[in-house]
Amino acid sequence: MPQHIFSDYDNAIRHLQEDLLTMASLARQNLEQAMQALLRSDTDLANTVIAADSDVDELERKVDQIGMEILVRFHPVATDLRLIIASMKISTNLERISDHAVGIAKRARKINKDQPMQEVQWLEPLYALAYALVRDAMDSYTNHDPVLGQALHAKDKELDRLHKQLGRNLSNQLETAGTRSDAWLHLIFIARSLERIGDLSVNIGEETVFLESAKDIRHEHRKQAVDPNPPPQ
Amino acid sequence: MVNHLANIADPLPPAIRIDRLCFAYQAKPALHGVTLDLPARQVTAFIGPSGCGKTTLLRCFNRINDRIPGARITGGSIHIHGIDINRPDIDLQELRRRVGMVFQKYNPFPKSIYENVVYSLRLSGIRKRSQLDESAEAALRSAALWDEVKDRLHSSAMGLSGGQQQRLCIARAIVSQPDILLMDEPCAALDPIATLKIEELLHQLKEQFTIVIVTHNMAQATRCADHTAFMYLGKLVEFGPTLQIFQTPHDPQTLAYVTGSFG
Numbered sequence A: 001m002p003q004h005i006f007s008d009y010d011n012a013i014r015h016l017q018e019d020l021l022t023m024a025s026l027a028r029q030n031l032e033q034a035m036q037a038l039l040r041s042d043t044d045l046a047n048t049v050i051a052a053d054s055d056v057d058e059l060e061r062k063v064d065q066i067g068m069e070i071l072v073r074f075h076p077v078a079t080d081l082r083l084i085i086a087s088m089k090i091s092t093n094l095e096r097i098s099d100h101a102v103g104i105a106k107r108a109r110k111i112n113k114d115q116p117m118q119e120v121q122w123l124e125p126l127y128a129l130a131y132a133l134v135r136d137a138m139d140s141y142t143n144h145d146p147v148l149g150q151a152l153h154a155k156d157k158e159l160d161r162l163h164k165q166l167g168r169n170l171s172n173q174l175e176t177a178g179t180r181s182d183a184w185l186h187l188i189f190i191a192r193s194l195e196r197i198g199d200l201s202v203n204i205g206e207e208t209v210f211l212e213s214a215k216d217i218r219h220e221h222r223k224q225a226v227d228p229n230p231p232p233q
Numbered sequence B: 001m002v003n004h005l006a007n008i009a010d011p012l013p014p015a016i017r018i019d020r021l022c023f024a025y026q027a028k029p030a031l032h033g034v035t036l037d038l039p040a041r042q043v044t045a046f047i048g049p050s051g052c053g054k055t056t057l058l059r060c061f062n063r064i065n066d067r068i069p070g071a072r073i074t075g076g077s078i079h080i081h082g083i084d085i086n087r088p089d090i091d092l093q094e095l096r097r098r099v100g101m102v103f104q105k106y107n108p109f110p111k112s113i114y115e116n117v118v119y120s121l122r123l124s125g126i127r128k129r130s131q132l133d134e135s136a137e138a139a140l141r142s143a144a145l146w147d148e149v150k151d152r153l154h155s156s157a158m159g160l161s162g163g164q165q166q167r168l169c170i171a172r173a174i175v176s177q178p179d180i181l182l183m184d185e186p187c188a189a190l191d192p193i194a195t196l197k198i199e200e201l202l203h204q205l206k207e208q209f210t211i212v213i214v215t216h217n218m219a220q221a222t223r224c225a226d227h228t229a230f231m232y233l234g235k236l237v238e239f240g241p242t243l244q245i246f247q248t249p250h251d252p253q254t255l256a257y258v259t260g261s262f263g
Helices: A007-039 A043-074 A078-112 A118-142 A146-176 A181-213 A220-226 B054-060 B092-098 B113-123 B129-142 B146-152 B162-174 B192-205 B218-224 B242-247 B252-258
Strands: B016-025 B028-038 B043-047 B071-080 B099-102 B180-184 B210-214 B227-232 B235-241
Touching (some): A007 A078, A007 B192, A078 A181, B016 B054, B054 B227, B113 B129, B113 B162, B129 B146, B192 B210
Antiparallel strands (some): B016 B071
């Protein structure tokens, strides 16, 4: 990042980025611990995730506050403007990822009240892919890598495919479940959360592409799916 | 963060206390009962449309308005560090040493860079070369100009760029170690880069001085002022932390001005 003549401007941008990266690290940790709470039947860990969410919420407020202050004070343009806008949007996505992690932790806590279910492991591949999407999304932002940011969409499609497949299996189990129908329902919602985390990661990747190359690729894949002959750029 | 600006607690007593100040140019009132405490060691910006009284108020702080025939304070008071500066026994030269001023148009004397900086020291009777050298270097360093001029201190100041000349004027104003630095649109004649250099300089200087700046440039106020006062028709409409004034102004007139709805 080039230095500005006005050092306070650099300080403000540095604070914004530091808070955003802290937020990303906490959101990833919350997701990781929420899924460990499920996969290892660890209710204490689930409680830890639920308690930690307020830190992410606070950071989201802080990123927005700093972003607003930078907009008001320094009137950023070009890459600076995109950096501020993209960072604020990314923080919203990270907060929602953390919310999903909390949702998973709460459902894990409920499932853990009964006998351990071996079938929770069915969610592991979905989780691995969702986690990789979050990691790659933040890597694309920190490494200024729009190619990686754009590539997330393909990975998300794979996540959607896995989710559909797993959703069918879980629904089948729910239909035949006896006393543990609640647990199967929780697993369906956890799978849904993991799929949404993939979507939110794609959003972060799209913001990185916007930040690095000033291209707005949101909804592009949907447009292309509808229109096989898009107009020349 | 950033917000080291707006959230600063004010640990020092106000540098300037203005109490119900009224001012008139002959029969024409220019300020109507302005009451305001200006925080020490911070940057305060006065904003407002032309003719609102911001420069008049600024020029009251070192009584430079005294030079205008018929211009006078018609009520109220100004205290600087507890002293009523309109007392008849005030030493104006000492007041102006303690309250330095930088003007809109950079105005170096047609002398060398060095002589410009040490001018006020010579006037006050300092002759010792080592003391003059030391003070000149310190002032030029504080004005972020030393590195650019250290090898040509005895060249004419008129050969400097506009931005450098204005920083030289700042060095000249701070060499006598004032408490307060008044700046009347100090960047109005400068290009954007020179402007940013001056603004960055203000950020450094506020550690040593209380700075009051009049500006038409609202972006400049947001960038470098801790507090902002909005004036209109000779009255103080609103005063507060700069971010509050520009993010959530309390007065509808301030809102209209900062959003560009009038002025």
